[in-house]
Amino acid sequence: MEVRQIDVPDTDVIQVGEGPDLLLMHTLLAERSVFDRALPDLATRFRVTVPNLPGYGTTPPLDNPKPSVRDYADRIAGIMDAAGLSDQTSVLGNGAGGFMCVSLAINHGDRFGKLILADTGPAFPEAAKAPLRFLADKVEADGMESVLDAAMLRMFPEGYIAENPGIIAERKAALATCNPKAFAATARALANVEMADEIGGIKNETLVMIGLDDQTTPPALSYALHEGIPGAQLVEIPDCGHCPQIQARETFVETVVGFFA
Numbered sequence: 001m002e003v004r005q006i007d008v009p010d011t012d013v014i015q016v017g018e019g020p021d022l023l024l025m026h027t028l029l030a031e032r033s034v035f036d037r038a039l040p041d042l043a044t045r046f047r048v049t050v051p052n053l054p055g056y057g058t059t060p061p062l063d064n065p066k067p068s069v070r071d072y073a074d075r076i077a078g079i080m081d082a083a084g085l086s087d088q089t090s091v092l093g094n095g096a097g098g099f100m101c102v103s104l105a106i107n108h109g110d111r112f113g114k115l116i117l118a119d120t121g122p123a124f125p126e127a128a129k130a131p132l133r134f135l136a137d138k139v140e141a142d143g144m145e146s147v148l149d150a151a152m153l154r155m156f157p158e159g160y161i162a163e164n165p166g167i168i169a170e171r172k173a174a175l176a177t178c179n180p181k182a183f184a185a186t187a188r189a190l191a192n193v194e195m196a197d198e199i200g201g202i203k204n205e206t207l208v209m210i211g212l213d214d215q216t217t218p219p220a221l222s223y224a225l226h227e228g229i230p231g232a233q234l235v236e237i238p239d240c241g242h243c244p245q246i247q248a249r250e251t252f253v254e255t256v257v258g259f260f261a
Contacts, residue, residue, distance in 0.1 A: 001040050006049070008082040011075075012057040014050050017043025021085045022260060023112070024050045025076065027095025027119075027242065028186050029151045029216065031056040033174050034094070038245045041253045045261055046090070051079050053097065055182020067185055069193040073103035077111050085112075090260040091204075092116040095217060095242055096186055102195055102225070105202045114260055115202075118209040118252075119242050121221025122195040122228060128218070129191040136184035136191075144180055148172045154216040156241045167246065199228040207233040207259045211240035211247070233259070 004015045014032070016039050026034050032050045042048050052059040054067075054075065064071055080089060089112045093101030098120025105115055124132065131154075138147050152161055152168055161168050206229045210222040219236075226234045235255050237248050244252040 001043050006083055008051070008079055010060055011079050011082075012052040012059040013079065013083060015083075016048050016050075017046055019046045020260070021089035022046035022048045022256075023076075023080065023085060023089055023091045024048060025091070025093040025097030025101055026050075026053060026056070027097055027155075027216075028183070028190065029095065029155050029175060029242065030171060031174055031178065034171075034243055035245050037249050038253050038256075042256065045257055049083055049085060051076075053100075053182075053186065055179035055186070057177070061179055061182035061185065065181075065185060067189050069099050069103045069189050069195075070107060072100040072186070072189065073107055076100055076104050077108040080111060087111055088113040090114045090116075092118060092256065093120060094118040094245065095120055096190055098217075099190055099193055099195075102199065102202075103193075105204050105206070106195060106198045109202060109204050113204065115204045115206045116209055116256060116259060117206065117222070117225055118244060119211050119214045119217050119222060120225065121217050122199050122224055123193055124191060124217075124221070132187045132191040136187040139180040140184045144176045144178055144183065148175060151175055155243055156247065157213045157215075157239070160241065160247060171246075196224065196228065199225060200230065202229045205231065207235060207255070209235045209237065209244060209252075209255060211237050211242060211244050213238075213240055214242045216242045 055061040208226040
């Protein structure tokens, strides 16, 4: 699989494969390598574009120190334009990337085709906002290393963590490279977002994917998307946490190919 770095201003972006365009947006708790296990299979069917969000990899943070999820969605639309992605591009967002892609559909829905939202939602309930704000405060005070264990518990069920130390070490090392201020800004943007009243206007054909053991964006948030987006389809993945592209790779790939192909 040939990995190509493409030229997009102020964004670290790779492409793999050939075929219809597919854009993947990663979670708060990982950079773009979170999709690496799925890329070889996806690259046989699609031209896959995978950016690093602001503050991840070599992508610089947004200039705005207090960005909104809409600001990230606008950046994604700009990435699509700069990368030459068509208005039929399929889009998948996981976690924070999914929240951004909800906003992308609300505000730039004519810019792309089908949409998969994996373990995301329209807004966090009040009780779920506190952990995001805690993570933001913690990384600003003590750096990324101080939240790595907590991040793993939010990404994966405890049993999976115990049984897969190599994957956990890999994910910790990847997340440790994130810019702490950018991570904090993204976490606060997620805590502040409220899109429940807007998702009914989404016209993109949408599939909602839920890891039923997700501790970061509990299934209730994904069910709210399924109920609120007209015609949305639903795929539930038992015994899976926040990142099905790692923990349930085969199901993830089959779902993506079946919906987008």
